Amino acid sequence: MILRGVGTQVFPASLCLAFLCLGGCGQSGGNAGLDATVDVAGLELSGLVDAVKDADTDATAVADSAPTDTIDTKGDLPDADVLDGEVALPVGCPPDPTPSWAPPVTGSSPIAPPPGRQCALPGWPSPIAAKPLAFTLASGVLALPMGAQADRCMFWQDLDGDGLEDLTFLIAPDSPIGGRKLVIARGQSNGTLKVEVHATKLLAQPFDCAVADLEHDGHPELLVTTLPGLAVLELTGAKAGSIVNKKFLSGLYPFGWSVSVADLTGDGVPDVYLSTNLDVGIQGKYVCGNADAPYVLCCLNVASAACMQTKDGASDLSNCCVSAPPPSPHVVLRNQAGVLVDDSAKFVVDTGAGMTVTPRDIDRDGRMDLFIGDDFGQHGWFINRSAGFAALKKEVGMRPYAHIMGSVVADFDGDHRDDLLVTDWGPATLYHATTTGFEDASSAWGVWPDTTDTVNWAAFAEDWDRDGSPDYAMTVSSATTPGKVGQVEDGDSSIFLPGFHIVGQNQGGHFAVQKLPWPNGQISDFISPVGATGDYDHDGDLDLFFTYGNGQIGVWRNDTQQGNHWLNVHAVDGVGPVLGALVQVWAQGHVQEQQVLAATGWGAKHAPTARFGLGSVEKIDLVRVWWPSGKITDLTAPAVDQDLTVKMP
Numbered sequence: 001m002i003l004r005g006v007g008t009q010v011f012p013a014s015l016c017l018a019f020l021c022l023g024g025c026g027q028s029g030g031n032a033g034l035d036a037t038v039d040v041a042g043l044e045l046s047g048l049v050d051a052v053k054d055a056d057t058d059a060t061a062v063a064d065s066a067p068t069d070t071i072d073t074k075g076d077l078p079d080a081d082v083l084d085g086e087v088a089l090p091v092g093c094p095p096d097p098t099p100s101w102a103p104p105v106t107g108s109s110p111i112a113p114p115p116g117r118q119c120a121l122p123g124w125p126s127p128i129a130a131k132p133l134a135f136t137l138a139s140g141v142l143a144l145p146m147g148a149q150a151d152r153c154m155f156w157q158d159l160d161g162d163g164l165e166d167l168t169f170l171i172a173p174d175s176p177i178g179g180r181k182l183v184i185a186r187g188q189s190n191g192t193l194k195v196e197v198h199a200t201k202l203l204a205q206p207f208d209c210a211v212a213d214l215e216h217d218g219h220p221e222l223l224v225t226t227l228p229g230l231a232v233l234e235l236t237g238a239k240a241g242s243i244v245n246k247k248f249l250s251g252l253y254p255f256g257w258s259v260s261v262a263d264l265t266g267d268g269v270p271d272v273y274l275s276t277n278l279d280v281g282i283q284g285k286y287v288c289g290n291a292d293a294p295y296v297l298c299c300l301n302v303a304s305a306a307c308m309q310t311k312d313g314a315s316d317l318s319n320c321c322v323s324a325p326p327p328s329p330h331v332v333l334r335n336q337a338g339v340l341v342d343d344s345a346k347f348v349v350d351t352g353a354g355m356t357v358t359p360r361d362i363d364r365d366g367r368m369d370l371f372i373g374d375d376f377g378q379h380g381w382f383i384n385r386s387a388g389f390a391a392l393k394k395e396v397g398m399r400p401y402a403h404i405m406g407s408v409v410a411d412f413d414g415d416h417r418d419d420l421l422v423t424d425w426g427p428a429t430l431y432h433a434t435t436t437g438f439e440d441a442s443s444a445w446g447v448w449p450d451t452t453d454t455v456n457w458a459a460f461a462e463d464w465d466r467d468g469s470p471d472y473a474m475t476v477s478s479a480t481t482p483g484k485v486g487q488v489e490d491g492d493s494s495i496f497l498p499g500f501h502i503v504g505q506n507q508g509g510h511f512a513v514q515k516l517p518w519p520n521g522q523i524s525d526f527i528s529p530v531g532a533t534g535d536y537d538h539d540g541d542l543d544l545f546f547t548y549g550n551g552q553i554g555v556w557r558n559d560t561q562q563g564n565h566w567l568n569v570h571a572v573d574g575v576g577p578v579l580g581a582l583v584q585v586w587a588q589g590h591v592q593e594q595q596v597l598a599a600t601g602w603g604a605k606h607a608p609t610a611r612f613g614l615g616s617v618e619k620i621d622l623v624r625v626w627w628p629s630g631k632i633t634d635l636t637a638p639a640v641d642q643d644l645t646v647k648m649p
Contacts, residue, residue, distance in 0.1 A: 093119040095364070096416075101437045102363040102383055103390040111266065111366030111630040114582050120591040123414035124468030126615025128508045129564070133464050133471070135503070135516055135544070135556040141536065142185055142553060143195050145171070149551030151180065153209035153224060155605035156534035156545070157598060159184065159235055161218060161576075165534050165607050167193060167545060168235070169553070170206055170224070179203055182222075182233065182241040191537040198241035204228050207528075210605075211235070211598055212261040212270040214248055215338040218575045221248065223272060225256040230274065230333075250341050253331055258602045262359035262368045263580050263628060264384060265334055265343075270579055272333040272340055275354025277375060330354055330372075348389045352377040356602035358407045360595060361580070362418055366630065368580055373404025373422055373601070396437035399429065407601035410461035410470040412445070412506060416591070421447075423456040423474050426485050446510045450502055453485045454478060458531045458603035462542050466564035466613030468592060469506040475529035475546055475603065476501050488526045499524035499548055501531075516556060518548045525549070530603035540566045540641060542611065565614040565640040571596050571625050573648040578627060581648075583610035586622040614640055 095113035098105065154169040164187035171181045179201045185193035204226035213220040214232075221244070222233040230253040234242045256274030264271040330350045334343035352374030362369045367384035379402055380393030394400055403425040412419045417433035419441075428451040431438040442448050455478040464471045476499065478488045484495040499518035504511030518524070531546040541558040548554055571581040581596040594610035614620070618640060625633045625646050638644055 098363050098365055099433075099437075100435060101392065101396045102365075103385065103392075105365060105385065111628065113366060114361070114364050114626045115584065115624060115632065117416040117584075117591055117593065120416060120586070121589045122416070123508075123590060124592060124615060124617070125588040125590045126468045126564075126617050128469060129465035129467040129505065129560075129562045129615075131465075131560070131562055132512065133503055133505050133514060134559045134561065135514075136559045137519060138543075138555040138557040141193060141555045141557075142167075144183070144553065145181075145197060147174075148172075148181075148183075148553075150530075150547045150553050151206045151551065152528050152530050152547075152603060153206045153222075154530050154532045154545060154547065154553075154603075155209065155211055155598065156532040157211055157220070157605075157607050158187075159220065160186070164189065165536075167532065167534065167536070168211075168222075170200075170202070170209070172205075172551060173203075180206075182235075184235075184240070187536060189538075191539075193536060200233060200241040201243055202226070202231060202233065204231075208256070208258045208602055210259045210261045210272075212272065212335075213576055214270065214335060214340070216269055216575055220576070223259050223261070225259045225274065227255050229253050229255060230259070230272075248338065248340055250339050253333065253340075253342070254328075256331065257353075257355055258357050260357035260359055260370070261579070261598065262370075264332065264347075264368055266367060266386070266628065267335075268628065269335045271335050271343075273357055273370060274331040274333065275350065275357050275372060276328040276330055277353040277355060328353070346388060348382070348391060350374065350382065350391070352379075355404050356407045356422075358409055358420075358599075358601040359580075359597055360409045360418060361582075362409070366628070371407055371409065371420060371601075373402070373407050375405075376403045377401065379404050379422065397431065397434075397439055399440070402429070405455070405457040405602065406459040406474065406604055408459040408461045408472070408604065409600070410472075411593070412461070412470055412472075413509075414469065416593075421459055421461065421472055423459045424451070425455050425488075427452045428456055428459075428474065444510070446513060447504070450513045450515065451476075453480045453482050454502075455485065455488055455526065456502070457529055458601070460531065460533055460544075460600055460604050460606070462533055462606070463611070463613030464503065464542060464558060465505065465560045465562050466541060466566045467506075467562060467615040468613050468617070469508065471504055471506045472511065473503045473531075473533075473544060474501065475531050475548075477524065477527045477529055479524045493523075493525075496524045498522065501529070501544075501546060501548075519552075519554055522549050528603065530605075532605045534607060542606075563616075565617060567612045567614060567620065567623075567638070567640055568643045569594075569610040569612070569623060569625070570643065570645040571610065571627075571648070572645060577608035578648055579608060580628045581610075582626040583646075584622075584624040584626070585612050585614075585620055586624070587614070587617045587620050 093116040096116050149172040151170040156165055156167055158165045166187050167185040169183050173180055182198040182200050185195045188194055207225045209224045211220045219236045222235050224231045232244050232248045234240050234244055257277035258275040260273045261270045332344045332347045333340035350372045354372055355375045356373040358371040359368050369384045370382045373379040378393045380398040382389035382391050404422050406423040408421050409418050419433050420431040422429050427448045430442045430445050430447045432441040454476045456474045456476050458475045460473040461470045479497040480495045498521050500515040504513045529547045533542045533544055536543055543558045544556040546554055569583045571578050584591050584593045592612050596608050598608045599605045623635045623638055627648050631649055
């Protein structure tokens with residue numbers, strides 16, 4: 001187990017990562033008294049022998065059990081130090097502990113916990129971006145058929161394996177009896193998109209979609225939720241657009257508003273979670289009441305509104321609103337050799353009117369958890385305990401009621417805990433993670449003012465200015481005059497303002513918010529806009545594709561000029577991206593982390609790539625990939641401003 005250095009010296013791998021703890025481990029108690037200096041380029045280390053002798057016993061035990069790993073990189077790389085063989089965790093830095101608010105684990109897990117972040121310094125060693133975000137409405141990027149109207153399905157992912165990511169979406173049929181069309185705008189090396197249109201027999205309107213390589217053969221499928229039920233479409237080859245339900249579905253699965261793809265069972269293949277959402281009965285006349293200011297809840301009558309305002313967390317829409325349907329349990333579909341089989345009985349699933357689902361290993365135990373946002377009800381985390389989910393809602397600080405539309409997880413404040421941003425009918429909510437759960441930080445971070453009189457949907461957390469601190473964006477369907485957001489379905493068009501979407505630039509303690517206006521001053525309405533992020537022009541920053549109005553599609557090109565560096569990491573196996581892989585980037589004792597997923601929540605899609613803004617940092621010390629199998633792959637000193645591919649051992 002050795003580190004092959006740039007010079008002639010050779011060091012044990014148990015020493016090679018000690019530089020990650022400098023300045024941070026003493027404070028955390030994991031490596032107090034360590035006196036060492038490290039020049040990563042020259043690999044000059046001192047004072048480490050004693051530190052190794054004093055290393056934490058638990059950390060050593062985990063290191064000793066780490067599997068053998070290798071690294072495979074593609075692209076133009078400089079000379080780099082590669083860890084070969086068994087890889088130890090940073091000296092004195094055990095894996096991150098399970099949060100105190102998470103339920104205890106019963107039984108042992110074959111998957112080692114992910115590498116610790118507690119030895120890292122907070123934040124990122126680069127100043128916050130000095131200039132505001134700049135987006136330009138880019139016309140002519142998509143050459144669409146005349147009158148094309150996009151459905152609630154859009155994503156950004158490389159479908160044909162050429163290394164160039166593609167924009168894919170569904171558009172409404174040309175005639176009342178026609179099927180929807182599958183549009184694939186294939187990325188080109190010159191920064192353009194080449195549009196191709198495929199016929200489908202999908203008649204029902206989509207409510208959400210997701211991409212999953214169900215057979216793990218390099219040819220992903222498209223999962224679409226419709227009112228009749230789940231549909232599966234081919235995405236590649238001559239049969240693109242064909243409905244192939246019989247091949248992949250073992251039964252008829254119910255309508256799901258949101259569909260999420262993640263490895264829930266730990267077998268290395270994608271499973272599917274369907275959040276069902278029947279009509280919650282809010283149309284027509286209703287009474288609105290303040291539940292926890294400034295949030296608004298609406299119901300059909302005074303008695304129901306009073307019931308919803310009890311705030312004790314014991315009631316929700318299903319037992320307050322007399323017109324609401326009975327609870328409808330969500331569905332877990334386990335991937336069994338490429339066929340989706342209903343495995344809901346094994347899990348404790350949500351029963352509310354589910355709108356958004358965000359996968360994330362929030363308790364860092366190697367199992368994928370889910371945040372589930374319900375419409376006119378409670379919302380919270382469903383912690384994966386292998387034998388089932390443990391539901392945590394108000395117990396960890398979630399508000400007792402909300403009407404959630406979208407959700408995204410990111411470490412907005414740089415404290416190495418995963419925060420949560422949810423969109424809503426009315427003000428969006430920013431939850432900051434704490435040692436005991438989550439707390440509402442919406443007011444302090446300035447999330448409320450620009451969302452109070454809107455209905456906001458798909459949420460993104462991307463580092464738009466590449467300064468090392470995640471920003472956010474959200475689509476907005478309805479912008480109303482003050483105090484009128486509760487009346488968006490009354491049919492009164494006079495309350496609507498010109499439409500816009502919202503971006504918030506992270507300023508380190510608050511967001512500087514911009515409203516990006518819809519093209520041509522179009523007036524907003526009650527719709528369900530979706531979006532996708534991707535670098536279509538290959539300039540290193542992320543652009544935003546979005547729907548607005550009556551299914552129109554726009555592109556905001558990111559023209560933010562900050563001079564900041566970046567790194568994209570593609571964590572793959574022999575077939576494609578490895579969903580759930582954790583990617584860390586270390587520099588100067590600081591760390592950023594991304595989990596490889598293809599969606600943030602309902603209606604918000606991005607490539608399954610870990611994208612990092614580096615700010616002024618020109619030298620990366622380490623890129624670490626922790627695979628869902630528990631194996632670890634490390635790469636030292638990769639160049640910045642590149643796409644880096646790391647292959648799973």
